[in-house]
Amino acid sequence: SPVLGQFNKYYGRMWTFRDITERKRTEAALRQLSMAVEQSPVAVEITDLHGVITYVNKTFVESSGYAADEVLGKNSSILKSGYSSPTDYRQMWEAITIGGEWRGLFHNRKKNGELYWESAVIRPIEDQDGTISHFLALKEDITEKLAMEGQLRQSQKLEAIGQLAAGIAHEINTPIQYIGDNTRFMKES
Secondary structure: OEEEOHHHOEEEEOOOOOOOHHHHHHHHHHHHHHHHHHOOOOEEEEEOOOOEEEEEOHHHHHHHOOOHHHHOOOEHHHHEOOOOOHHHHHHHHHHHHOOOOEEEEEEEEOOOOOEEEEEEEEEEEEOOOOOEEEEEEEEEEOHHHHHHHHHHHHHHHHHHHHHHHHHHHHHHHHHHHHHHHHHHHHHHO
16 A cells, blocks of 8 residues: 655555465365365265255265255255154264264155165264354265165075075986886886
8 A cells, every 4th residue: 555644745655465375275175175075976965953955065966856956945854755764863863963973874755756775974063162063964875786785685585496496306306217217127127
């Protein structure tokens, strides 16, 4: 800023400098973390203390079918399908409101009505004073994984039935073959 004297006589300028290196470093780190969360392969959902959604990432949008602006400001119960028990939700809220972590499965409903399974980890976010300010949910759509596990179990059951049938056929075939061989021997004799 200019330094002016009496009668607006100009004496020069005063300069003030501030080192913003640390601020720039912090901004760069925040940009990196933000990009990591946004590009995460798991759905990221942040809610306030009442379960109102304040942030979702791209994976959440893809797995739920809701656009971010459709869920921001809404309660996370928007995804409820009615298949998860109230006891599960009560246990989850009890765990996270006292500062703990909750892990479990949700059977949720997409925007189009389709049901899907999510494996979730939910934990509190604390402010600098250690007070819980938000909740962070990291969720993975495991619908295909559960379907594949079901198909694998079914194929294992069918394989076991096939082995049992082969064993029974062998046990039946052995005496029949013995009788047949002896009958032929008797005829030939």
